[in-house]
Amino acid sequence: MTDERSKEEQSIEMELGEAAAMKLPRSTSLERGDGLLVRLRPFYEGLIHFSLFICASISVLVTVGIVIVLLYESVQFFFDVSIIEFLTGTRWTPLLKPQHFGILPLMCGTMLVAGGAAIVAVPIGLGTAIYLSEYASPRFRDIVKPMLEILAGIPSVVYGYLAIVFVSPIIQYLFPSAGVFNAASACIVVGIMILPMIISLSEDILQSVPLSLRGAAFALGANKFEVTVRVVVPAALSGIIASFLLAISRAIGETMAVTLAAGATPKLTLNPLESIQTMTAYIVQVSQGDTPTGTVEYRTIFAVGLTLFISTMAMNIIAQYILSRVGEAYE
Amino acid sequence: MNQSNIDLYTTKPRGRVPNFLFMAFCFLATMTCVLMLLVLIWNIIVQGKGWLSWDFLERLPSRFPHKAGIKTALYGSIWLIGLTALFSVPLGVGAAVYLEEYAPKNRWRKLIQLNISNLAGVPSIVYGILGLGLFVRALAFDRSILSGALTLTLVVLPIIILASQEALRSVPDSIRRSAYALGATRWQTVWYQVLPASLPGIMTGVILALSRALGEAAPLIVVGAMAYVPFVPEKLSDEFTSLPIQIFNWTARPQEDFHHLAAAGILVLLVLLVSMNAIAVFVRHKYGKRIRW
Numbered sequence: 096m097t098d099e100r101s102k103e104e105q106s107i108e109m110e111l112g113e114a115a116a117m118k119l120p121r122s123t124s125l126e127r128g129d130g131l132l133v134r135l136r137p138f139y140e141g142l143i144h145f146s147l148f149i150c151a152s153i154s155v156l157v158t159v160g161i162v163i164v165l166l167y168e169s170v171q172f173f174f175d176v177s178i179i180e181f182l183t184g185t186r187w188t189p190l191l192k193p194q195h196f197g198i199l200p201l202m203c204g205t206m207l208v209a210g211g212a213a214i215v216a217v218p219i220g221l222g223t224a225i226y227l228s229e230y231a232s233p234r235f236r237d238i239v240k241p242m243l244e245i246l247a248g249i250p251s252v253v254y255g256y257l258a259i260v261f262v263s264p265i266i267q268y269l270f271p272s273a274g275v276f277n278a279a280s281a282c283i284v285v286g287i288m289i290l291p292m293i294i295s296l297s298e299d300i301l302q303s304v305p306l307s308l309r310g311a312a313f314a315l316g317a318n319k320f321e322v323t324v325r326v327v328v329p330a331a332l333s334g335i336i337a338s339f340l341l342a343i344s345r346a347i348g349e350t351m352a353v354t355l356a357a358g359a360t361p362k363l364t365l366n367p368l369e370s371i372q373t374m375t376a377y378i379v380q381v382s383q384g385d386t387p388t389g390t391v392e393y394r395t396i397f398a399v400g401l402t403l404f405i406s407t408m409a410m411n412i413i414a415q416y417i418l419s420r421v422g423e424a425y426e
Numbered sequence: 427m428n429q430s431n432i433d434l435y436t437t438k439p440r441g442r443v444p445n446f447l448f449m450a451f452c453f454l455a456t457m458t459c460v461l462m463l464l465v466l467i468w469n470i471i472v473q474g475k476g477w478l479s480w481d482f483l484e485r486l487p488s489r490f491p492h493k494a495g496i497k498t499a500l501y502g503s504i505w506l507i508g509l510t511a512l513f514s515v516p517l518g519v520g521a522a523v524y525l526e527e528y529a530p531k532n533r534w535r536k537l538i539q540l541n542i543s544n545l546a547g548v549p550s551i552v553y554g555i556l557g558l559g560l561f562v563r564a565l566a567f568d569r570s571i572l573s574g575a576l577t578l579t580l581v582v583l584p585i586i587i588l589a590s591q592e593a594l595r596s597v598p599d600s601i602r603r604s605a606y607a608l609g610a611t612r613w614q615t616v617w618y619q620v621l622p623a624s625l626p627g628i629m630t631g632v633i634l635a636l637s638r639a640l641g642e643a644a645p646l647i648v649v650g651a652m653a654y655v656p657f658v659p660e661k662l663s664d665e666f667t668s669l670p671i672q673i674f675n676w677t678a679r680p681q682e683d684f685h686h687l688a689a690a691g692i693l694v695l696l697v698l699l700v701s702m703n704a705i706a707v708f709v710r711h712k713y714g715k716r717i718r719w
């Protein structure tokens with residue numbers, strides 16, 4: 096009897112339980128735990144919102160930090176060295192006696208490398224971009240583009256190594272007057288470094304020129320060369336120039352390759368076979384030694400860094416501005 | 427647009443020669459790029475392969491090229507990458523989520539956005555100077571691995587933010603609206619729907635950013651990576667060196683033997699970079715295709 100009844104009760108209980116489980120699977124948890132969560136939700140959401148906001152603000156703080164750190168030490172530097180001497184002096188020997196603080200030799204070295212790199216990279220880069228965008232079959236493009244990505248992913252210290260071990264001996268062979276460290280090898284490897292950037296940016300821009308423009312030119316009887324050179328490239332010109340600017344700005348800021356390849360002799364020269372020094376290479380040179388904090392020598396890297404930051408930032412902003420307007424022309 | 431068809435109607439003969447020459451020039455330019463890559467890699471392999479061995483990975487740095495190895499540099503690089511990932515991924519993805527999912531489309535957001543694109547173009551050595559002023563001096567972390575990792579974090583942060591934003595933007599709005607329609611809060615929508623869907627893109631961006639950090643030497647030299655560190659870093663405040671810095675040191679020496687060592691070190695670095703890129707490609711391929719909208 097008891098057995099049977101209990102069985103019955105059990106089965107009823109089971110049924111009830113199942114029904115309950117089916118109808119309200121998480122009734123209890125909904126009443127207790129989630130209730131609290133629901134009440135806390137606005138707070139919880141607000142907290143997340145706030146922390147994400149902080150994450151985004153950090154990028155602004157980084158910029159502010161860069162400016163403050165650079166300015167703070169540079170201002171102290173300019174108490175010791177007149178800003179006019181810094182900007183117009185033609186000798187840069189802060190680590191030797193007598194000290195001279197004219198940044199022109201460093202600027203000149205930087206511009207020599209950046210200019211030389213542009214001479215190497217611009218024709219090859221633009222030619223490659225045009226070939227990939229206008230002439231190449233999709234299959235060819237699928238093979239070449241990943242290779243260019245590899246080129247872009249090689250660290251800059253590797254390019255420095257190649258400049259010394261591979262490029263510089265070739266230059267010395269061709270021009271026996273060249274030293275082991277020369278601006279030309281730096282120009283070549285930095286040129287190779289900025290190639291992928293020019294190619295991928297320019298190719299994107301060329302691709303974005305609407306097909307209708309090409310079609311219209313073809314319909315007027317132009318051939319492929321005329322369409323490319325007279326229609327597609329001019330239509331994409333502002334974007335292409337922006338890509339050059341970004342690449343040159345990258346070449347100005349490039350450090351390891353030029354430190355290794357170009358040497359450490361700040362010189363006011365445009366001869367690419369001589370050893371020179373760039374702004375970035377100077378910063379590395381001082382960082383490697385143990386210049387005591389708070390001295391004028393130590394502060395030079397902040398003053399040079401500020402000059403570097405301003406010049407690359409200006410180029411980047413101009414390029415960004417041009418790029419932001421690309422495409423508007425067709426709308 | 428059929429090339430041969432169009433050429434039939436091109437009657438001006440002067441057009442033909444530049445047409446061919448121009449195409450030949452462009453093709454040559456492309457081939458130059460490819461050839462340069464092959465020559466560069468071939469040169470490194472030839473110079474370095476005789477010096478590469480398991481021993482090379484296990485030995486400490488030394489003044490004698492035949493006894494020198496990259497143990498400290500390798501461990502230093504692994505430490506740096508690990509810490510940089512730890513700092514930069516939450517920060518970067520968080521910033522991207524804020525900008526894409528939370529921020530009202532106003533001038534403040536535009537300003538942050540412009541600022542991030544500009545930060546991506548700041549030379550890495552300037553970040554080194556910031557790291558020197560901020561972490562090494564002001565916060566007194568000294569020339570430690572922590573300072574190095576924090577500096578690298580700043581270098582890669584813009585890259586991670588931009589890549590993550592791209593990934594978040596690729597999630598269609600209908601997903602968000604359906605989540606809201608079911609009563610999900612903004613964070614629930616982001617956490618359970620948007621983030622999982624954009625994860626492959628974010629992962630790819632993160633891996634590419636970290637491979638950039640792995641190859642970066644300039645900011646670390648400014649922050650104070652040591653030329654000669656005879657021990658493996660064990661805590662955050664230890665001195666450090668890394669693979670690119672070791673390569674830089676060896677390359678800067680005049681002796682030929684050290685150049686071979688540098689090439690061997692470069693091979694190790696390139697193997698690491700290629701495997702990271704392979705992971706990125708794998709992630710994009712495997713998980714990128716599973717999502718269909």
